[in-house]
Amino acid sequence: MPSPEPGSPLARRERLVGLLVLGIAVVLLLSSVTWFGSDRSGVGIGQVALGLVLAAVGGFLVRRAQPR
Structure with missing residues (x-):
């Protein structure tokens, strides 16, 4: 699956899920x-x-959602 475009709703959601998983x-x-x-x-x-x-x-999720 390709990385989502930076700034897209999918990238934002992926970043938030990544931060939630890191918190857990x-x-x-x-x-x-x-x-x-x-x-x-x-x-x-x-x-x-x-x-x-x-x-x-x-x-991994947080880094993948970051703009390059």
Whole structure:
């Protein structure tokens, strides 16, 4: 799928979705500390892994929506 034209409604929506996904990733990464502190490190590792994947997807969407 080609990148949307800069300034188009699709590019704006893609950027906003990317920022939302990045925000969710930050919350997951910051709150994963509580799982490690409560001796449930398996859940913490899963949360960190999901946070990193979401951060990569969000970063990709935001960069793709930026004008060149």
